Amino acid sequence: MLAPWRSPLARALHLNRSLVYARYVQLATVRPDGRPANRTVVFRGFLNETNALKFVTDTRSEKMAHLHHQPWGEVCWYFPNSREQFRLGGPLTPVTADTVDESLLKARRIQWHDLSNAARSQFAWANPGHPRDPQASFSPPPPDPNQPLPNFCLLLLQPVEVDHLQLRGDPQSRDRYWLQESGEWQQQAVNP
Amino acid sequence: MLAPWRSPLARALHLNRSLVYARYVQLATVRPDGRPANRTVVFRGFLNETNALKFVTDTRSEKMAHLHHQPWGEVCWYFPNSREQFRLGGPLTPVTADTVDESLLKARRIQWHDLSNAARSQFAWANPGHPRDPQASFSPPPPDPNQPLPNFCLLLLQPVEVDHLQLRGDPQSRDRYWLQESGEWQQQAVNP
Numbered sequence: 021m022l023a024p025w026r027s028p029l030a031r032a033l034h035l036n037r038s039l040v041y042a043r044y045v046q047l048a049t050v051r052p053d054g055r056p057a058n059r060t061v062v063f064r065g066f067l068n069e070t071n072a073l074k075f076v077t078d079t080r081s082e083k084m085a086h087l088h089h090q091p092w093g094e095v096c097w098y099f100p101n102s103r104e105q106f107r108l109g110g111p112l113t114p115v116t117a118d119t120v121d122e123s124l125l126k127a128r129r130i131q132w133h134d135l136s137n138a139a140r141s142q143f144a145w146a147n148p149g150h151p152r153d154p155q156a157s158f159s160p161p162p163p164d165p166n167q168p169l170p171n172f173c174l175l176l177l178q179p180v181e182v183d184h185l186q187l188r189g190d191p192q193s194r195d196r197y198w199l200q201e202s203g204e205w206q207q208q209a210v211n212p
Numbered sequence: 213m214l215a216p217w218r219s220p221l222a223r224a225l226h227l228n229r230s231l232v233y234a235r236y237v238q239l240a241t242v243r244p245d246g247r248p249a250n251r252t253v254v255f256r257g258f259l260n261e262t263n264a265l266k267f268v269t270d271t272r273s274e275k276m277a278h279l280h281h282q283p284w285g286e287v288c289w290y291f292p293n294s295r296e297q298f299r300l301g302g303p304l305t306p307v308t309a310d311t312v313d314e315s316l317l318k319a320r321r322i323q324w325h326d327l328s329n330a331a332r333s334q335f336a337w338a339n340p341g342h343p344r345d346p347q348a349s350f351s352p353p354p355p356d357p358n359q360p361l362p363n364f365c366l367l368l369l370q371p372v373e374v375d376h377l378q379l380r381g382d383p384q385s386r387d388r389y390w391l392q393e394s395g396e397w398q399q400q401a402v403n404p
Binding site: 039044046047048049050054055056057058059060090093094096098100107109145146147148150151152153156158159190191192194196210211212 | 246340341
């Protein structure tokens with residue numbers, strides 16, 4: 021069942037569809053030393069009929085180590101055209117070659133297939149974040165679209181708390197949504 | 213002395229000057245329960261001749277409680293026109309009415325004065341994030357530009373680690389900068 025924040029989010033995506041970077045969001049995680057980390061990732065749509073947001077990442081990236089320590093993430097998503105912000109917090113689930121669930125493995129294969137050649141090639145690059153390797157090739161032959169590289173990770177964010185701020189309007193408006201233990205979403209208007 | 217990442221950051225600001233939202237950044241902090249938080253804030257320039265980034269916030273906002281628990285923050289700054297990202301991590305220092313340092317108090321007064329009437333008025337709004345108060349006024353008379361409201365906070369980020377990723381170029385390029393105990397900045401090219 022679609023969560024109640026899906027409808028305003030779909031509207032924001034529509035209003036900002038002219039901007040390719042309106043699908044770029046900032047994902048915060050927590051480092052093993054307890055300090056925050058923050059980077060831009062590309063929204064890849066929702067997992068099938070669920071409310072889980074899809075991203076892709078490299079198992080060699082730092083954020084994978086963060087998730088062992090603290091699986092929670094928070095996405096901040098600002099939409100420039102409509103001047104609104106969504107904050108989506110919840111557990112992050114990495115789907116890798118080692119994942120057991122067959123339906124998730126299938127989603128990983130489909131996601132790999134749906135990437136561009138350029139995006140797939142990045143997973144064949146030298147170890148990200150390591151000192152620049154002058155020998156390393158950054159133009160490897162394009163990987164097989166039907167066979168995800170072992171370091172390819174489909175990353176799922178399952179929001180349990182969402183904060184929607186609309187800067188347009190006088191006054192501004194702000195709504196909080198949170199998932200209850202019963203599985204029902206609650207919604208409340210809060211002061212902006 | 214200007215840190216070595218100031219020059220590429222100044223260039224990015226120049227290349228993106230047509231976009232008002234190129235001065236909006238995402239600031240990650242850590243909640244008292246150890247989970248990350250992430251929200252958009254407006255870059256207000258650098259503090260005098262230092263490398264500290266200025267933001268403003270409300271002492272009633274959640275992020276102030278986060279800083280008691282974990283003073284570290286990380287800003288993610290994506291520039292759409294030039295397709296590059298800066299990640300800036302370091303301690304956050306709130307400058308409030310209770311701050312003792314006279315030069316910081318002066319910076320707080322100047323920052324308050326430099327805000328628009330609309331921005332100053334937000335500090336006279338009802339408690340942010342609390343259930344929407346139907347009686348609350350969101351159009352109070354504009355506060356005195358020469359007298360910061362008690363809940364006005366100048367927030368300083370003193371970066372000690374910066375990661376600069378440029379998506380343009382084939383291959384992409386990525387540089388890490390970090391502040392050593394000696395007070396000198398180190399720089400290293402890393403794999404994108």
